[in-house]
Amino acid sequence: MLNIGIIGVGRIGRVHAESISRLVPEAKIKAIADPLINDDIKKWANSIGIFEIYDDYNKILMDKSIDAVLICSSTDTHSQISLDAIAKKKHVFCEKPIDHDVNKINKVIDALRDSKIKYQVGFNRRFDHNFQAVEDATRNGLIGALNILKITSRDPAPPPISYIKVSGGIFLDMTIHDFDMVRFISKAEPVAVFATGAANVSSEIGMAGDIDTAAVIITLDNGCTAIIDNCRQTTYGYDQRIEAFGSLGQISISNDTNSTAVISNSNGIIGEKPKYFFLDRYTEAYISEIKAFITSIVNDTPVLVNVLDGLKPVLMGIAAQTSLIEKRIVTIKEIENKYYLR
Numbered sequence: 001m002l003n004i005g006i007i008g009v010g011r012i013g014r015v016h017a018e019s020i021s022r023l024v025p026e027a028k029i030k031a032i033a034d035p036l037i038n039d040d041i042k043k044w045a046n047s048i049g050i051f052e053i054y055d056d057y058n059k060i061l062m063d064k065s066i067d068a069v070l071i072c073s074s075t076d077t078h079s080q081i082s083l084d085a086i087a088k089k090k091h092v093f094c095e096k097p098i099d100h101d102v103n104k105i106n107k108v109i110d111a112l113r114d115s116k117i118k119y120q121v122g123f124n125r126r127f128d129h130n131f132q133a134v135e136d137a138t139r140n141g142l143i144g145a146l147n148i149l150k151i152t153s154r155d156p157a158p159p160p161i162s163y164i165k166v167s168g169g170i171f172l173d174m175t176i177h178d179f180d181m182v183r184f185i186s187k188a189e190p191v192a193v194f195a196t197g198a199a200n201v202s203s204e205i206g207m208a209g210d211i212d213t214a215a216v217i218i219t220l221d222n223g224c225t226a227i228i229d230n231c232r233q234t235t236y237g238y239d240q241r242i243e244a245f246g247s248l249g250q251i252s253i254s255n256d257t258n259s260t261a262v263i264s265n266s267n268g269i270i271g272e273k274p275k276y277f278f279l280d281r282y283t284e285a286y287i288s289e290i291k292a293f294i295t296s297i298v299n300d301t302p303v304l305v306n307v308l309d310g311l312k313p314v315l316m317g318i319a320a321q322t323s324l325i326e327k328r329i330v331t332i333k334e335i336e337n338k339y340y341l342r
């Protein structure tokens, strides 16, 4: 039985805590830590069998019986907590992104070098049943050589402006998942990025220096072109679709809905809206990614989303942001050179 500590029990920390306590018999949550612990959190934690509750994550790291930690705190804490956890020889599941700052991610990469520590990054969409079907068909050659990869990723509603201000911008906060999908499905690396967009949904987002509607075109090193479109608001739910087009055909997936019911009457033919947001759409993917992390520790196998998989989408996000501001195509090499990578 593996003992787990969860650092940060906001939205996503609680999702993972509930997955482990209900569905992962190989692991037990021994402790949680969050500076904002209150009676409601204690009550919730007790209800799923967690009784060691701290306001300082170092208490978890000091506990020698804890094998692994899940870092689910705010993004600006991830890299430092990662370094502290690695120093205490804990296996780490770190929510995305590891950091917005490439230099800080590099410190985590250095700390992991030659260690036996499992470090998995929370790119949950790799575990989504629909996206896995696209990856599987593409990898098995069913659509031949990949020519075009189209990703639509639109949220039902924008987050609060306080969140936007510390989010790192749309590309590092939202598109980052799509950048990861591009690499996951194409099995290719990005060469160059062009991004454009505007604050169409909310002028407040624009005043905060961000955009809420974006399109990104990525040239990949296998000749494939990836096209991503994002918006922080739809009228119809969480729109998450991918189409892969290759020399032998194409594969596309549609949104998950609560049912497949279609009502046909004199008004028209009406199906269900997509599931509302990520917690609904990716429920199963969140469970699968945590199970995969636990399995990699128990069986001593490589994690399915490693620290370099955590770095690459950040480089793509920085390239996209640079492209948006400077209105030009930005190569990944340029971003790598800036950080003395390779």
Ligand SMILES: NC(=O)c1ccc[n+]([C@@H]2O[C@H](COP(=O)([O-])OP(=O)(O)OC[C@H]3O[C@@H](n4cnc5c(N)ncnc54)[C@H](O)[C@@H]3O)[C@@H](O)[C@H]2O)c1
Pocket: 007, 008, 009, 010, 011, 012, 013, 033, 034, 035, 036, 057, 072, 073, 074, 075, 077, 095, 096, 097, 122, 123, 124, 278
């Ligand atoms: N993979 C996904 O689909 C997904 C979805 C949501 C959030 N996330 C990521 O997860 C992270 C958390 O997001 P959230 O939506 O749960 O945010 P949240 O604000 O709901 O929760 C974050 C929690 O971390 C706590 N925290 C802050 N500093 C801490 C510290 N030093 N030690 C322990 N706890 C600390 C806060 O008090 C808060 O309770 C973010 O990095 C976000 O990008 C990923």
